[in-house]
Amino acid sequence: MKIVRVESLIYGVEDVEAGIRYYEDWGLACVEKGANGAEFQLPSGQSILIRPATDATLPPAPDGGSTLREAIWGVDNAASLEAIGAELARDREVRTDARGELHARDDAGYAIGFRPLSKGSKPGAAEASRMNRPYDPERRARPKRVGHIVYNIPKAWIEKVLAFYLERLKFRMTDRALDTGAFMRCAGSTDHHNLFFATRYDQPSFNHVAFEVRDIDEIILGGKYMKSRGWQANTPVGRHILGSNLFWYFNNPCGGRTEYFADMDQMDDNWKPRIWEKNPGFAMWMLNKADAPELSRI
Numbered sequence: 001m002k003i004v005r006v007e008s009l010i011y012g013v014e015d016v017e018a019g020i021r022y023y024e025d026w027g028l029a030c031v032e033k034g035a036n037g038a039e040f041q042l043p044s045g046q047s048i049l050i051r052p053a054t055d056a057t058l059p060p061a062p063d064g065g066s067t068l069r070e071a072i073w074g075v076d077n078a079a080s081l082e083a084i085g086a087e088l089a090r091d092r093e094v095r096t097d098a099r100g101e102l103h104a105r106d107d108a109g110y111a112i113g114f115r116p117l118s119k120g121s122k123p124g125a126a127e128a129s130r131m132n133r134p135y136d137p138e139r140r141a142r143p144k145r146v147g148h149i150v151y152n153i154p155k156a157w158i159e160k161v162l163a164f165y166l167e168r169l170k171f172r173m174t175d176r177a178l179d180t181g182a183f184m185r186c187a188g189s190t191d192h193h194n195l196f197f198a199t200r201y202d203q204p205s206f207n208h209v210a211f212e213v214r215d216i217d218e219i220i221l222g223g224k225y226m227k228s229r230g231w232q233a234n235t236p237v238g239r240h241i242l243g244s245n246l247f248w249y250f251n252n253p254c255g256g257r258t259e260y261f262a263d264m265d266q267m268d269d270n271w272k273p274r275i276w277e278k279n280p281g282f283a284m285w286m287l288n289k290a291d292a293p294e295l296s297r298i
Helices: 016-026 078-088 155-168 216-228 293-297
Strands: 003-013 029-034 037-041 047-052 067-075 102-105 111-116 145-152 172-177 181-185 195-198 205-212 238-240 246-251 257-262 274-276 283-286
Touching: 003 016, 003 111, 003 145, 016 029, 016 037, 016 047, 016 216, 067 078, 067 205, 078 102, 078 111, 155 172, 155 181, 155 195, 216 246, 216 257
Parallel strands: 003 047, 067 111, 145 195, 172 274, 205 257
Antiparallel strands: 003 067, 029 037, 037 047, 102 111, 145 205, 172 181, 181 195, 238 246, 238 283, 246 257
């Protein structure tokens, strides 16, 4: 079996209008919008769904309120989907919906689903070229894909949760800090991580979802636009240590946070996981008002 990526994320949101407006400002393309919420699609074919928190068809969430209700993972083919269903059915309920998607719960209690990959568009050659194309100072971020998701869980749960993802769903460990959590990638991905469980919290909750953009310019211009629209940044701009990706986080009315990221480390099966007694730190560098006063004004 080979899981490749996050395929779709489904939110249950108390203020649906604010949630829709947030993701429109974030730079996603809305393909459907109505009384029951909205669907956004990325160029990769991945999707974000916003539904009312009162929607009885949504799985309950451990943390309640506006939050991620289900993460759907994309698999490489029908045989992988069948293998995952058989593996999970050994000790938990697995439901198949009318579209053939599988639905279950992981060992932290979060709702998870599986379906074959959606097809997305491929960037054209002109996108990478700057020939006779001055950079637009009003450019907004246009995320290309969902890169990873992060959950918070109590530290006492971590061994059981890691065994579920590593042994049963064949994720690969990339880095683990014994005091803060574990980074994993899908078997079909070379990103440093597609999934992270943070153990700095007493209660389970959704932490954030990360969207890849082109570069540092797009991170800053995207964040500048978000701030101009009244959304609150959760961090300054920086570069992580584990994963090495550039980042800027914002508070999301749908639950948790969203992250613009770029330039993440890439790993294959030759990579040897690192085990850290203590987390080496959140960021190599992180701009703040003292370092860059102009950043607080954008």
